[in-house]
Amino acid sequence: DGGITQSPKYLFRKEGQNVTLSCEQNLNHDAMYWYRQDPGQGLRLIYYSQIVNDFQKGDIAEGYSVSREKKESFPLTVTSAQKNPTAFYLCASSAFSGSYNEQFFGPGTRLTVL
């Protein structure tokens, strides 16, 4: 079955540690996205990538980093510079980033920084 996987579903880290969230898709989609969702708020775009080896900052990129070495994979690193990292992180992909941009989402990773 085609889809997007994120692991782990729950993640706990100590303050000051970097942590990497994985996102893999087998939908053959060109574009991939990382969002952050906080209680009572909409999805906020962290980074997106339209093609391998290229990515763009979203609205809240500070304290995060990404890579796109393979079409299927778009890992997100939450660095110690992110001041408030506890949140629900969602990865998404779409066939292209132009018009009719239906995005398909992974199950999400809930990160808690202690």
Next chain:
Amino acid sequence: GQNIDQPTEMTATEGAIVQINCTYQTSGFNGLFWYQQHAGEAPTFLSYNVLDGLEEKGRFSSFLSRSKGYSYLLLKELQMKDSASYLCAVLDSNYQLIWGAGTKLIIKP
């Protein structure tokens, strides 16, 4: 700035009809999406409108008025499993999705 407004929470009765409104002010418009999100899960696609009018898909319908910057999602014959958050998102002039905060829909028996 870009802004999408939805009611925070709505309550409806099983078997009834509910309308969830969404108003938007964005830099350009290339379509409007509605997604459903159950608590702790990923959003799933419900509908897409780019032209004015009503799109019907089973128990769910979505309406768009571009001149008014307005959309609504209509849910008929409500079922308990429809209890979820409903997210409105607009594709702006840069083809980026701008998301509303979502409307939490509570269905009562």
